[in-house]
């Protein structure tokens with residue numbers, strides 16, 4: 634009897650946490666295309682960092698930049714800002730002529746991610 638109610642409690646808990654997780658995802662703008670792309674008041678911490686973490690840290694974080702990232706460290710605001718200021722960051726992800734296309738050996742970032750990053754840079758690339 635005790636085992637059975639423990640089992641039921643676990644199931645209920647799983648259901649509740651699954652639903653909570655779903656709801657949480659819906660509150661973030663995602664792959665809705667450009668229509669749903671939110672480009673106002675872009676923050677380094679909540680918008681830009683996750684994009685860089687997911688697409689660039691594999692080669693350009695503190696542990697790997699020397700072996701995989703050609704000595705280019707993009708981990709943390711201060712290090713990223715160097716490449717924002719010399720325009721190589723946006724040039725490479727936007728695949729402008731004269732820059733190595735990034736992320737290397739992977740598809741171009743989503744247009745929405747590029748728009749957000751552009752907006753963040755245009756607003757002064759703040760550590761916000």
Ligand code: HEC
Pocket residue numbers: 685688689690691692693701702703705707716721722725726731732733735736737738
């Ligand atoms: C698979 C490893 C890898 C990934 C992932 C990767 N890079 Fe690179 N990156 C490199 C290597 C290697 C170089 C140097 C060789 C070259 O320029 O192609 C480089 C060069 C660069 C440069 C200098 C480019 C230039 O033209 O001066 C920048 C800026 C850069 N990466 C930014 C990024 C950003 C931003 C991301 C994520 C969106 C990213 N990289 C993802 C490996 C990677």
